[in-house]
Amino acid sequence: MAERTAAIKAAVEKAAVEKAAVEKAAVEKAVAEKAAAEKAAAEKASAEKASAEKAAAEKASAEQAAAEQAAAEKAAAEKATASALPAGSASSELQTTSSAPAASATDGYTLDFGTFVLKSEMAGIKKKIKNAGMKPVVEPGPKRKEQMSRIHVGEYTEQKAAEKMLQKLRQAKAEHFMLQDKTGKFNVYAGSYFDKVGAVDEQLRLAGFGITTELRPMSVQVPTFNLTAGSFKSEEAAARKGAELEKAGVKPTVVQRHK
Template identity: 70%
Template sequence: MSTMRMLLVAVLLACLIVPSESFADSDEASMFTQARNHYKENSYYFASTWLERILKKYPSTSQREEVLLMLAKCYASTSREEKAVRTLKTLLKDFPKASDKLEPGLLKMVQDQSQQPPQLAEPEPVPPAAEKAAAEKAAAEKAAAEKAAAEKAAAEKAAAEKAAAEKAAAEKAAAEKSMAEKLSADRVAAQRVAAEQAVAGKTADGQVGGAKIPIARPTTIEEAVAERTAAIKAAVEKAAIEKAATEKAAAENAAAEKAAAEKAAAEKAAAEKAAAEKAAADKAAADKAAADKAAVQKAASEKAPAKKTAAAKSKKLADKKPAVDKAATQAPAPPSPAVSTPSQPQVASAGAASATGAYTLDFGTFVLKSEMFGIKKKIKSAGMKPVVAPGPKKKEQMSRIHAGEYTEHQAAEKMMEKLRKAKADNFMLQDKSGKFNVYAGSYFDKVGAVDEQLRLAGFGITTELRPTAVEVSTFSLTAGSFKSEKDAARKGAELEKLGVKPTVVQRPK
């Protein structure tokens, strides 16, 4: 029984260990699938998050070239030029032939990196809450499987012990029955011998022809049979006692092993529960930190456009009169050819196109100009000029990382210095009550905010996320001027073959 138990435990452990390796093998493929899906849907922020995680966890992945190429395109499409340049340099260093796969805009970016505006480095993302929940679920299922296996083993052992006891009882009954039958046969044989002796002329005193002959009396035979029966019975009882003692020792040993297994399972379940509670607490803290950082970034983004608008307005008023005087005294100079670069897309009003057409093609609105790069390229290849105009305002969610609230400015400065030593973004805002709030940066990407919050926790800085919403400007992209809706639709069908699907709209009168 002990050998079977050891084999069962070994098989169970092997089953628990082997799937972990296969799960690790499939984890990279799952992450790459997520990244590719987001990339195809033009969700470049989410795609870059998965690609960064793949490079961090699997730096020597067999898909390293494709991952670096996709990551560079994601950075370039989301105005993170500095990170795009670093990624492109790594790609060309590890895979020199990858330059043939780069688009002209990306190749120009890496060749002339000095013209790109600097970008703040963003931290690596942390695993999302879905993966933590999956890990907790897997741990719970594993504990349940172990408990079920232990209960099944205990039930099988109890059934085996019961069968052994029933078999021993049946053997004992069969032995007693056989002994009883044998005793009965011996008695009948003894009586027959006595009868034959009497028929042969033996006297009661054992005399034959006057001579005394010792004979075996029936009482002597019965005594011998009784002695033999007693010896056999004693041997059977002794064997039964020894067997009962062996079974009792085995049962006690099994009970001790079962108690030890149950204790180990309980301790393991308690440890897993504690780990799950800790993970939930960390997740709640990370979510709070992400919400705080969103609020900080919203205030910063709202404040910066306001200052920029005021400065532009002031400059326009100061330059207005000299411009009019110059136009009145000088002849107009010939127009110079317009020059546009991928990093500085040309913006024109919808009215700048030919006014002869009543219809145009609308390609949608965009938050970032870099998102229009590929579409503009296809519009130009179709022989049309893309027109970029200001679009409607759009609300975007942000996360601010709140590092602390202080009544004294000196205490707030100490926290600012601590954030600077940790190489984190930092700024201070004073609320209406006069308190100083210190923040460690603002993020459009909540995953990035959570990752920064966890990084700061390594420096002993406890933070919380504060969400906020900011209103950002958008850009509308149109092209073409057509006299009829039919002509516009025909050109739109031509663009659809190039992978762009515009909408025919009527120009405002």
């Protein structure tokens, strides 16, 4: 009887210990999942903040460039008009004459939404432009130096060996290109990334195909894209449309359209 009681007691204690262990594991798992979620949220917020700051800086740069261009063109038009007038002309005549070339140098106004490096950055803005009943216009902008992470796969003295590696990258469905340096060697790359995290992810993916790579930071001249929309006869009309878009979460700048 005593042995049976002891056995039952031991079984109850064992069950209690196992239950406590399960509950502890569940709590630890919940804590770990919460920490991971908080970390992911913090990283996402940081990335969104960086993206917003970059967009604001690009827009400010584009606005300054547009203002400087407009001022330079205005000064050039006034200078050309002044040199064409005969000596002794009245100042009132100068003002009347100089106003004509300035008007002919422009073709109304448009809304400028900034300069972008990636077309994907414009997707949300283009959608809002279309919702406002306008057609977004994307044109080539000036080239700009950007820091990128380039995935270096290998350096080869023979082009045939480099092309063999390119074929391996194609099979892995990776970006691929080859550059020949000043010494005549062929360097094979598996893409260039603005986002270093994305480059590291691609390195890990390629490692699964047995492709060893090295990450190389580089300053690269990249093309940019200017995004504009609308054609307005007056600055006031353009400003009204700009205010409408601002309510939709986009803040364009009114600029003169030059012929």
